[in-house]
Amino acid sequence: MKILYVPLDERPCNIKFPSLITASRKDVELIIPPQSLLPKKKKPADIGGLWEFVLEQSKNCQYAVISLDMLLYGGLLPSRIHTETKEAVYQRIEKLKQLRKLYPQLVIYAFQCIMRCPHYDSSEEEPDYYGQYGENLFTRAWLLNKKERIGINEEEENKLQGIEIPSEYIRDYENRCEFNLSYNLHVAGLVKDKFIDTLVIPQDDSSEFGYTSIAQKKVVSFINKEKLERHIYVYPGADEVGSSLIAKAWNHYNNHTLKVYPFFSSTMGKYITPLYEDRPIMESLKHHVRVINGELVEDEKEADIILAYNTCGKIMQESFNQLESQDLTYTSHRNLMDFVQRIESYVNRGMKVALCDSAFSNGSDLTLLRYLDEHGLMDKLYGYAGWNTNCNSLGTVLSTATFSLDSISKETLYHLAYRYIEDGIYQAYVRQIIVNDILPTMGLSYYDFKDKQKYVEQEIRKRCQQYFESFEFFNKYKFKIESIYMPWKRMFEIGIELK
Template sequence: MKTLLIPLDERPCNRVFPEMIGKTNQDIDLLVPDMDLFGHKKEPTDTKQISDFLLENSEDCDNVVLSIDMILYGGLIPSRIHHLTREEALSRLSIIKKLKQINPKMKIYAFLCIMRAPSYNSSEEEPDYYEEYGYALFKRAYLLDYKKRHSLTDEEEAELEAICIPEDIVNDYETRRDFNTSMNLEVIKYLEEDYIDFLVIPQDDSSPYGYTAISQKTIVQKVKEKNLDTKVMIYPGADEVAMSLLARAYHEYYHIEPKVYPFYASILGPTLVPKYEDRPMYESLKSHIRVCKAVIVDNANDADYLLAINCPGKIMQESFVDNNELDISYTSYRNLLDFAYRIQSYVKLGYQVALCDSAFSNGGELQLIRYLDQLGCLDKLISYAGWNTNCNSLGTTLTQMFIGQKDLIFNLCYRIIEDVFYQAIVRKDMVENDLVELGLSYYDFKDQQEVVEKRIMEKLQTYYNSLKISHVHPCHILEIDMPWKRMFEIGMKIEVQP
């Protein structure tokens, strides 16, 4: 299967992770643009170069996984700050029709995000005014939407009236949001006319009320009006979607529909709404399984794969929360050791078991990794992910589970090092200690980025070497880089002994 991939942006999670997974399957030939074609963070990619890449390489491809945010706006962050005209956007979108004309048999699996509205003040990935008015913009829309659908208390009415945002800022922000929603509706037309074969409209950092919910409602209504429910999925996520669509492309190309049996670490797990998402975990699981062109089954004996889902007991917190601030329900509403024993039992019985580590947001759970390591089944997992949001992790581990055929240990080790050791432990340690010592900050490494990267690499190596798995599968971390010159994510080069 020859597949073109146009990622959401140039970060490792969007460009490198799908390539890593693709390399574990000898039947997949994945073609991705070189790094020098992409922009950088708020600097948009030259969309013409991406379109040229597609036109030059599409003739003999079986399918394409296509980020429409990339071909329209030049990437995810540029989609939030652009000043495109409708004519410019429609012209860029027309590349999809050209691809179908060149290769009518090529299937197009596309995705276009619903623009997010973070509930905090930061212009790191938003317009400059979000530094001062971000939370106010979010809260104003949240309360207005809630009021329209329900009613506000006197306290909430007073809070709404007290929000003060300059009119020009509200107009700029809402005009862009309306523009982006109109592009979502245009893409639905492409789906209706069969220029797109399958579409995902993910919600990045979603909330049940406010801007993203309003946009979602408009889009859902259009999908239902056009009777396109079987050809489009709308759910929380973003950075994992290219991987999920790669799994779908693979399954449809080879006429496979695998069966998945999920089991959770706590009884309430399926019903919990994760941080940064707007629906229970089990509802998101249904969407992710269906997007990958797979089905859920009710018992292990009927399944091709078992998906272990580590979840909170009752309340989800950040992975880097201090132990003394850890919610008691992580132990009172969840028996983590029993969950680890259950995974071990299934592995011993010969089942193919993958792990979605979503007990916390923004990082995996070290205690679970240690349990599985001690029980001798950590390196027997066929897939693992535990990064950022529940849906980020879910899409990643499902795709690796479905596609992986060889050299699975490399990606397993990579994910453990980044998701557990970096996101949950080393990142916080560096911010609270090393950066302070060096006079640096989360977003400013000055002229000492190499020093920061070296310290991160040394700490990660030490953590990995503390596991029993390191004696069976030694891993050497060769390089660490900070793609957007911030502490949030890292890129890595590693060597793992099979």
């Protein structure tokens, strides 16, 4: 089985993760564009070269999983800062129609993000002015949208009136939001016309009110009007969608519906709205299971996979908070040891368990990893993830479970180790040490390593290896971190070469 895969961008989460997820299946081949055609952070991809690659390589594939942010704008970050004309983007959409006409047997799964609006000042992934006015742009839209929908109080009205943003920045940002939304709707129309079989429209950094909420409402209205609910999915996420659609292709190819039985580490877990998302965990779970060609079941005996879902007790925090300022409700509203012992019980009964670790955002629950290791469970899981957002982790875990379902192979163990290192050891622990204790002493910062990037990468590698060696899981398999690299020259994510 061959799947053409055009990623959202060039980072490991969008290229390496899908390859790790599918590695346990020798009968699956991902056809991925060469690095030379892909973007470099804000520098757009070679869009013409990518389309040539897609049109040529599709002839040998049964499925195509394609990022339209990549093929229309040149990548995720270019989609947020571009100055494209509608004529140029329309011509690229015509190539999508050409793809369908050339290969009518090709099953096409596409995804295209609603343009995000983060709630903080940073131009790292947005236009330059977002570094000074980002929080104000978010807050202004959030309050205006809330005022229109349900009303705001006097304090909020005063805050709204006090926000000052140069009009040209508001105009530039809103024009691009409208531009991108017009193509969200245009591409949704291609599903109606059967040029695309399934479309995912994910929301990165979504919230209850504001620009993303306004766009979502218009997209959902179009979907409802055209009766496309079975073919278009709108939910929080972004970097995991490629993996989810690759899993969908595998399940569709094998005429298989993955049956998933979830259980949660806390009573309120399924009702909590995670950071950076706009809905309760359970509502996102329904979308993520369906999009991979799966089904939630209420009887664990019917399940292909038991989904152990680690959530916060009541209040969700960033992963670095667990080291010094973890909220009391992580223990008062959650029994983590009971959760791990339940996983152990399922494993001992011969059932297959995958674990979504969403107790914190931007990193794993370190106490959970310790408990898993003490119970000898780290190599008994059919999938694990605890990175960035809840939906990033959820889509990754379900995709991994799809491909590892037959057995926990050497490739599955490798992927588990990769996730324990990046999601847990790096994101939740080592990253904070480097940021707080190492970078300041050298005059470096989160986004600026000057000429010391290799040194920083070596420090990360050394500390991750040392921490990993404290696990019995490591002692059993002797993994070695050969190198660490930071593709976007920042502390947020890393790539790992693991042996």
